[in-house]
Amino acid sequence: xxxxxxxxxxxxxxxxxxxAGLEDLQTWLSIPFCLMYVATLLGNFVLLxxxxxxxxxxxxxxxxxxxxxxxxxxxSSSTVPKALSIFWSLxxxxxxxxxxxxxxxxxxSFIAESTVLLAMAFDRYxxxxxxxxxxxxxxxxVIAKIGVAAIARSxxxxxxxxFLLQRLLYCGHSVMPHTYCEHMxxxxxxxxxxSVNVWYGFATTLLCPGLDVVLIGVSYSLILRAxxxxxxxxxxxxxxxxxxxxxxxxxxxxxxxxxxFFTLRFGHNVPHHVHILLANLYVxxxxxxxxxxxxxxxxxxxxKVSQILFxxxxxx
Numbered sequence: 617x618x619x620x621x622x623x624x625x626x627x628x629x630x631x632x633x634x635x636a637g638l639e640d641l642q643t644w645l646s647i648p649f650c651l652m653y654v655a656t657l658l659g660n661f662v663l664l665x666x667x668x669x670x671x672x673x674x675x676x677x678x679x680x681x682x683x684x685x686x687x688x689x690x691x692s693s694s695t696v697p698k699a700l701s702i703f704w705s706l707x708x709x710x711x712x713x714x715x716x717x718x719x720x721x722x723x724x725s726f727i728a729e730s731t732v733l734l735a736m737a738f739d740r741y742x743x744x745x746x747x748x749x750x751x752x753x754x755x756x757x758v759i760a761k762i763g764v765a766a767i768a769r770s771x772x773x774x775x776x777x778x779f780l781l782q783r784l785l786y787c788g789h790s791v792m793p794h795t796y797c798e799h800m801x802x803x804x805x806x807x808x809x810x811s812v813n814v815w816y817g818f819a820t821t822l823l824c825p826g827l828d829v830v831l832i833g834v835s836y837s838l839i840l841r842a843x844x845x846x847x848x849x850x851x852x853x854x855x856x857x858x859x860x861x862x863x864x865x866x867x868x869x870x871x872x873x874x875x876x877f878f879t880l881r882f883g884h885n886v887p888h889h890v891h892i893l894l895a896n897l898y899v900x901x902x903x904x905x906x907x908x909x910x911x912x913x914x915x916x917x918x919x920k921v922s923q924i925l926f927x928x929x930x931x932x
Contacts, residue, residue: 626782627790629711630805634702636793637889646703649896652904653696659907660685666920673916676754677743680736681910681917683763684865687729688903694721695899699795715797716778722798722899723777724770726873729902730825731766733866737835740859745842773820780816784808794892796899821877829870836863861913865906872898 634642667673667682698718702708710718742750777799784806794801803813836859843856876894879886911918 626712626784626786627788627805629709629790630715630797630802631791632698632702632708632710632795632797633791633793634699634708634795635889635892637887642703646700649696649703649900650700652900653692653700656688656692656696656900656904659911660689660903662921663907663910663917666917670920673920674756676739676750676759677736678917679756679759680732680739680762683732683766684729684736684906687725687732688906690721690725691729691899692903694718694725695796695896699896702795710797715802716781719781719797719799719802720774720778722796724774726899727770727773727824728766729869730828731769732762733862733869734828734831735762735766736862737832737866740862741835741839744839744859769824773824776816777813780813784810784813793888795896798895825870825873829874832866861909864909864913865902868905868909869898869902872901 633639635645638645664682664685667678667685695718698710739754742753746753781799781802784803785808786805787807789805789807792801792805799817800813803810803817839859872894876891876898879891879894911921
């Protein structure tokens with residue numbers, strides 16, 4: 617008897633159902649999805665353009681914002697176009713290797729963004745708690761190394777998942793009730809043991825974004841302690857103001873992501889379409905709101921963006 621080839625038990629393609637349970641509403645859901653994605657592209661590209669072209673913005677915090685914008689663009693562009701394709705009945709299939717590629721870049725960009733947010737929290741800590749050392753700590757060389765570290769960390773965490781998924785047998789299961797491919801969504805289609813995938817996913821979540829949240833919390837605890845020790849009320853307000861935009865971004869980024877992660881594993885009474893909505897929320901809402909929040913809260917960025925928009929309006 618000829619041994620069964622493992623690759624023959626991997627589906628040639630996956631059929632993505634989109635918002636399973638909300639099929640009748642998918643056309644209507646595509647409208648806010650499309651508008652939010654367009655806003656994400658415009659906001660992050662404008663933010664990147666302003667930071668790259670304006671030499672006065674080549675400072676540590678603004679360079680971290682540029683990294684954040686790149687991660688946001690990858691995170692949203694890895695998922696939303698395919699979701700819109702499903703909603704508009706253009707294409708709801710994806711090859712096995714394309715699915716793995718989408719999965720890789722979705723989680724890769726999420727971990728990279730989490731790393732950048734941690735670096736930004738440390739940036740705020742040094743700026744407020746030890747301002748005299750700020751210029752020597754956050755040099756352009758250090759910022760470049762942080763960017764490389766974010767990429768290397770994300771790659772090292774996500775690269776093994778490709779092989780963890782390729783080793784599984786799928787026995788012809790190819791229907792995925794989701795708008796995009798993610799690690800456990802693919803693994804749950806397998807007919808072989810996925811305990812390694814489950815524990816690897818759980819461990820990497822705790823050791824990457826989970827650890828980042830803890831360290832960010834420690835940074836902000838130290839920042840708040842230092843702020844409340846300031847004698848001047850104006851200095852306290854100014855210090856809180858410099859951190860408020862970053863705190864808003866952290867809440868927007870981690871809250872839906874962790875809520876989606878834990879309800880998917882422990883919220884068995886939560887309807888499946890709620891899981892999918894949450895999974896789409898954390899790949900679309902933060903990338904759309906990040907440039908808006910920083911443009912509103914950061915006076916220098918707001919002025920530069922206004923100048924560009926004003927010049928564009930004059931040219932018309």
